[in-house]
Amino acid sequence: MNKKAHYQALRERCLAANLRIPEHGLAIFTFGNASALDRELGVFAIKPSGMAYDKLTVDDMVVVDLEGRVVEGEHRPSSDTETHRVLYRAFPRIGGVVHTHSSHATAWAQAMQSIPPYGTTHADHLAVAVPCTEVMADEEIDGDYEAATGRQIVRAFERLSPDEVAMVLVAGHGPFTWGATVEQALYNSVVLEELARMALYTRLLNPAATELKRTLLDRHYQRKHGANAYYGQD
Numbered sequence: 001m002n003k004k005a006h007y008q009a010l011r012e013r014c015l016a017a018n019l020r021i022p023e024h025g026l027a028i029f030t031f032g033n034a035s036a037l038d039r040e041l042g043v044f045a046i047k048p049s050g051m052a053y054d055k056l057t058v059d060d061m062v063v064v065d066l067e068g069r070v071v072e073g074e075h076r077p078s079s080d081t082e083t084h085r086v087l088y089r090a091f092p093r094i095g096g097v098v099h100t101h102s103s104h105a106t107a108w109a110q111a112m113q114s115i116p117p118y119g120t121t122h123a124d125h126l127a128v129a130v131p132c133t134e135v136m137a138d139e140e141i142d143g144d145y146e147a148a149t150g151r152q153i154v155r156a157f158e159r160l161s162p163d164e165v166a167m168v169l170v171a172g173h174g175p176f177t178w179g180a181t182v183e184q185a186l187y188n189s190v191v192l193e194e195l196a197r198m199a200l201y202t203r204l205l206n207p208a209a210t211e212l213k214r215t216l217l218d219r220h221y222q223r224k225h226g227a228n229a230y231y232g233q234d
Contacts, residue, residue, distance in 0.1 A: 003041065007072050010038050011061035014045035017098065017182040018061075022053045024190050026100035029053075033078040034098045036182035037088055042066045046084060048075035079146060086150025087178060091162040096182025098189045101174045104196035108132065109169035115195055116211050118202045122195050123212060123220035124231075130195065131156045132169040149173070164225075167192045 017034040021027050030053070035046035045061045062073030068085055070077060078084075084097045100106075108115050108130075115130035117123055133156045140148035153168050153176060166188045167177040175196075177188035202209050211217075224231040 006038060006041055007043070007045070007063050008058070010036050010043070010045040010063065011058050013182055014047070014061045015056060015058045017096065017186050018047045018056060019053060020186055021098070021100055021189075024186075024193075026102040026189055026193060027053075028101075032098070032100040033080055033084075034182055034186060035078075035081075035084045035096065037095045037097075039088075039095060043071055044084065044088060046081055047078050048073070049078050051075070080149075082144065082146035083150040083153075083176070086147055087153060087176070090150070090154045091157075091178065093163055093180065094166075094178040094185075095180050096185035097176065097178045098182070098185040099174065099176045100189050100193070102189065102193040102196070104200055105169060105175040105193050106173075107200065108196050109174050110172060112171040114169070115199045116209075117217055118199055118209055119212055120216065120220045121198060123217040124224055125191055125195065125221075126165055126167075127217060127221040128160070128165060129211075130167055130169060130192065131160060131165065133171045135171045 014034060014036040021032050021034060026032060030050050033047040035044045037044040043063050043065045045063050048060050048062055051060060060075055062075055062077040063071050064077055064081055065071050066085060066089060080099055087097050112132060114132045117129055133152045136148060136152055149170060156168055166179050169175055175192055177185050177192055179185040179188055223229055
């Protein structure tokens, strides 16, 4: 497959992921974006800036290299392109990034709170809370804001593995997720919104709710993700 064909395949996957964002109720109108990376070629395809999902075509997807240069496409790439680029460079095993404004996850981000692991549904996906970043400093807001958003996320993972925790809340902003592929990143966005919804209801029903006991949390996480995992089919 030549480079042009690789770009076309990447744009098709990128389009498919972006179209599923509103299908899953994760964003409205032009909110949010998804990107798909070809690490071997050092390029990623991303949604164009400000275009409605129901108008998107594969030719609208923009291919950008890891230096931030547009290499194929007629439109301006998403305003969040620099955030995606920072994450691709910082997290070497990811191949897709999704940013949404899903209601419940964004509510936690606006509250500037991490999402606690209250139950086994959370534990099936994460053994820790969904992290929330620190609030961005004024000099970063006034500077290269989108790249600073990426660096803000990276700082939140100084003590966490982005391979094990593939989601984050950007304080005051909203959720970002990633995965080995853009399809996995989208799956993680859907999961994050559901975890956020359940946690919010838990907090409302019992403001004094505590995190799931560690033994049960670890058991559920390990049975799906541990060395001796036995959930699902081989």
